[in-house]
Amino acid sequence: MAFKNTNVIAIFVLVLAVFGTCSNAQSLKVGFYKKTCPNVEAIVKKSTDTIFTSAPTLAAPLLRMHFHDCFVRGCDGSVLLNATTNSTTQVEKDAIPNLSLRGFGSIDRIKSAVEKKCPGVVSCADILALVARDATAFLKGPTWKVRLGRRDGRVSNFSDALPNLPPPFFNITQLIASFASKGLSTKDLVVLSGSHTVGTSHCSSFSNRLYNFTGVGDSDPSLDSEYIPRLTRKCSPTDQTTLVEMDPGSFKTFDINYYTLVAKRRGLFTSDSTLLADSETRAYIRRHASSSGTSSFFKDFAASMIKMGNIEVLTGNDGEIRKRCAFVN
Incomplete structure (x- = not known):
């Protein structure tokens, strides 16, 4: 059977990818380790509580790490792998979008705690999924x-990261396509973007919106003009190190204030502001920007995180259970 229309080919490939994602995900279940490691969730929770109590700013990065893992080769823990000492090949964590990831040592600590009780049983990919949930709750x-x-997974390629992780300068069309390629809907896009209510960002991720948006020294017209001076006081044009709160005033609390900021055109990234360019994402933002409660968003976020955690998972006899998260067995 020959396809002459490249759009048809693209749609066919997307359908196959989504079908594969869903079919593998059917093997995932609550209580999977009920017999082999019944206390795994309690072990992970105790470890994360200890880590977050002493380093609370790691919660948001560890939530982000799960996203970065799932969007590249699926939720297989490949973002955790180090390059081997006898190889010059770079891995996912060496790619530009992942250089700002933090918390790899914490995942190693949690994995060690699990291994002490249940050696060779629980995957690093599952630990990442549990940590993301516990970080959100924290x-x-x-x-x-x-x-x-x-x-x-046993494979981690430097070249896989950049094409699969949506960058902060993507517009709405590019974002929708990126999420659709992973089996996620437009609603999932705007819901998962709500995680920007916690954490910080380097100035370099958005400074082009302040100083040189179209290459002629201008600022992004979609960014609130009254907000720009507040950002320029924190970020110089060449600043590569300063961190700025994603959700000023409540960046340590998972709430719906992100949607209020985006509605006011104060989202840090182009990928935040562009959510106002689509009718579905814009309606969702406005609904929660004017809401006084979090229950609806929280329910949606939990559902979208479960869905994201299903992306291209390895199950059954595929892959392995790593003894150490940074190295294949």
Whole structure:
């Protein structure tokens, strides 16, 4: 059977990708380790509580790490792998979008705690999924039942990261396409973007919106003009190190204030402001910007996180259960 229309080919490939994602995900289930490691969630929770109590700013980065893992080769823990000492090949964590990731040592600590009780049983990919849930709850966000049973991938390629991780300068069309390629809907896009209510960003991720948006020394007209001076006081044009709160005033609390900021045209990234360019995402933003409660958003976020955690998972006999998260067995 020959396809002459490239659009048809693209749609066919997308359908196959989504079908593969869904079919593998059917093997994931709540209580997967009920017999082999019944206390795994309690072990992870105790470890994360200890880490977040001493380093609370790690909660948002560890939530982000799960996203970065799932969008590249699926939720297989490949973002955790180090390059081997006898190889010059770079891995995912060496790619530009992942250079700002933090918390790899924390995942190693949690994995060690799990290994002491249940050696060779629980995957690093499942630990990442559990940590993302516990990090969200620690930040006063929602919680959910995590479906487990993922296995760890053995491959991590530097070149896979950039094409698969949507950058902060993507417009709405590019974002929708990026999420659709992973089996996620437009609603999932705007819901998961709500995680920008916690954490910080380097100035370099958005400074072009302040100083040189179209290459002639101008600022982004979609960014609130009264907000720009507040950002320029913090970020010089060449600043590569300063961190700015994603959600000023409540960046340590998982709430709906992100949507209020975006509605006021104060989202830090182009990928935030462009959510106002689509009718579905714009309606969602406005609804929560004018809401006084979090229950609806929390319910949506939990559902979208479960869905994201299903992306291209390895199950059954695929992959392996790594003894150490940074190295294949």
